[in-house]
Amino acid sequence: MVSRVTFLGDKHGIHSCFVCCLLWFVYIYLLLIFSFSVLILTIRFFVYSAGVVPLATYMRIYKKGDIVDIKGMGTVQKGMPHKCYHGKTGRVYNVTQHAVGIVVNKQVKGKILAKRINVRIEHIKHSKSRDSFLKRVKENDQKKKEAKEKGTWVQLKRQPAPPREAHFVRTNGKEPELLEPIPYEFMA
Template identity: 45%
Template sequence: MPHSFGYRARTRDLFSKAYKTKGRPMLGRYLVNFHVGDYVDIKADPSVQSGMPHKFYHGRTGIVFNVTKSAVGVEVTKVVGNRQLRKRIHVRVEHVRKSRCNELFLKRVKENDALQAAAKKTGETVCVKRIPPGPRPGKMIKADQSAVKVLAPIKYVFVPESEK
């Protein structure tokens, strides 16, 4: 049972890089543009100690609320007891990457806008709601009557304990 409770306590494996990925981050990590409202994944990079988030936030997804030249402010939900708190932390860009969590939603929004624009030109109404798939249509199966076997359960006969 460890005794020290430092800021990076018990992060030996959590803050370690994979094989052949050690060293400083690539230049592309610094060239990503973040905007307020973007969804980002927090993934601490152990090769950069400055601006590193606490181990609790490693692997969490949050929303950008502030952008500076070398860091971003991220708002993350944290469950404390029986309530959810919105924690605001500032993290350097090395420890943050754009999230793909709402990629399908944004794709669907673009498709719906295109459908509505096309329908407006033709003067029709279009339903953009997602409809769950209904039951599959029925079908008839043709089989050779000699190959069909009718199965029936064996009749249950009660035998009292005394007759055994």
């Protein structure tokens, strides 16, 4: 007589090896679903650029307080930012030989935390977000200086675009069409 191993009250003839195989396949399936690396879904923004890194990248000067944009370069794996910081703007708080320390805002659930990260200089560049403001400051200083010499008042605040002035619209011989919604018709 051959003895059979029972598993969890094996009354329907299900062998324990079948259940073990089933559990093994479930385990492998869950591993495939929930196993991913740090660089998953990053092929779009960590794509390799052809050729060597331009030397201008290494000639840029970064100082404390500079505003920089973080953009990961796939050809340089050292000092790479995490994918959550790609495309973010931060402020330099520390400068070392090959890298800089940056303070970046990161949303964690309902909070925005100021995170300090270290990134190599290949993955950052100076931000142009403040250029238009600095240009406007210089223009306003020039306007104030000219107005002071003339003894007049000058408007320095930006004004919204005014409404368009009255003008004629030519139809070139075509009759204008009246656009209106179709009247509602109750269908019972």
